[in-house]
Amino acid sequence: MVQWFKSEQSFAYPWWHTTVGIWRKYPNPHSAHVKTVDVLNRIVDPKTGDVKTERIIGVQQSAPAWAVKLFGADSTAYVLEQLHVSPSTQTTRCTSINLSLAQYLTCLERIAYTPHPADPQGKTAFSQVAEIVSVGGLGWKAAERKLEEHSVRRFGENAGRGREGFEYVLRHLKFAPQPQPAAA
Numbered sequence: 001m002v003q004w005f006k007s008e009q010s011f012a013y014p015w016w017h018t019t020v021g022i023w024r025k026y027p028n029p030h031s032a033h034v035k036t037v038d039v040l041n042r043i044v045d046p047k048t049g050d051v052k053t054e055r056i057i058g059v060q061q062s063a064p065a066w067a068v069k070l071f072g073a074d075s076t077a078y079v080l081e082q083l084h085v086s087p088s089t090q091t092t093r094c095t096s097i098n099l100s101l102a103q104y105l106t107c108l109e110r111i112a113y114t115p116h117p118a119d120p121q122g123k124t125a126f127s128q129v130a131e132i133v134s135v136g137g138l139g140w141k142a143a144e145r146k147l148e149e150h151s152v153r154r155f156g157e158n159a160g161r162g163r164e165g166f167e168y169v170l171r172h173l174k175f176a177p178q179p180q181p182a183a184a
Contacts, residue, residue, distance in 0.1 A: 001133070001134075001144075001145060001148065002131055002132070002133045002148075003131075003132045003133070003148040003149065003151070003152040004129065004130070004131060004132070004152070005128070005129070005130040005132065005152050005155050005156055005159065006128065006129050006130075007126075007127075007128040007159060008125070008126065008127050008128070009126050009163070010116050010123045010124060010125055010126065011113075011123065011124045011126060011166075011167070011170060012122070012123055013122075013123070013124060013170050014115070014121055014122055014123070014124065015090045015092070015113065015114065015115045015120075015124045016090075017124075017170065017173065017175075018092070018113050018124040018126075018170065019085055019092045019113060020173060020175075021166060021169050021170045021173055022083065022085075022092065022094070022113075024169055024173065025165065025166055025169050026057075028165040028166075028168050028169050029165070029168060030161050030162070030164040030165030030168060031161065031162060031165040032060075033059050033060045033061075033158075034057060034058070034059050034060075035058045035059060035060055035076060036056070036057065036058035037055055037056075037057050037058075038055060038056045038057075038058075039053060039054070039055050040054040040055060040056060041053065041054045042054075048086065048087075048088055049086075049087045049088065050084065050085065050086045050087070050088075051083070051084070051085040052082070052083070052084050052085075053082070053083045053085075054080065054081070054082050054083075055080075055081045055083070056078055056079070056080060056081075056099075057078070057079045057081055057096075058076050058077070058078055059076065059077050059078075059079065060075060060076060061073065061074075061075055061076065061077045071101055071104060073100065073101055074100070076100075077098065077099075077100035077101070078098075078099040078100050079096050079097065079098055079099060079100075080096060080097055080099055081094060081095070081096040082094070082095045082096070090114065090115050091112065091113070091114050092112070092113040092114075093110070093111070093112050093113075094109075094110070094111040094112075094113075095108070095109065095110050095111075096108075096109045097109070102135070103135065104134065104135060104147070105132065105133070105134050105135065105147055105148070105151060106131075106132070106133055106135060107130055107131070107132045107151065107155065108130065108131045109128065109129070109130040109131075110128070110129050110130075111126070111127065111128045112125075112126075112127045113125070113126055114127075128159065130152075130155055130159075132148055132151045132152050132155060133148065134147050134148050
């Protein structure tokens with residue numbers, strides 16, 4: 001059975017500011033569990049200016065000791081993140097999936113950042129969807145369902161802390177003044 005987490009909100013910053021913040025998201029005081037961010041690959045399309053990046057993010061798990069022992073997990077979990085920034089369409093998309101414990105549970109997250117329809121120059125719309133599913137590695141349907149339910153609750157808690165941390169990063173970004181279009 002699939003469990004879903006969905007969230008939409010806006011950030012009080014233009015799309016370009018929010019996109020720069022993505023690259024500086026870690027470390028921040030609200031995401032102390034994120035221990036490493038390693039870039040695996042980055043490609044810039046010379047025709048479009050699109051940037052595609054793959055990163056591995058290492059996070060300190062706070063799973064119960066019994067769960068770590070049962071699943072043979074390490075205290076650090078790893079996530080593969082793929083980012084696609086398109087300046088021409090002002091769209092930033094992020095897809096991430098867990099690498100650790102994937103034989104038991106997968107969490108596929110999709111995020112989109114776009115200019116907010118009500119204020120495209122001043123705000124960014126944020127959309128997040130996570131699909132959490134047990135892949136059947138436990139052998140007990142009831143245990144797999146409980147694992148999914150626990151994981152979606154935990155995902156929601158972490159998403160809240162992640163938003164707080166991202167807001168912190170966005171508030172603290174410093175830029176040189178942006179050039180203004182010439183008056184007509």
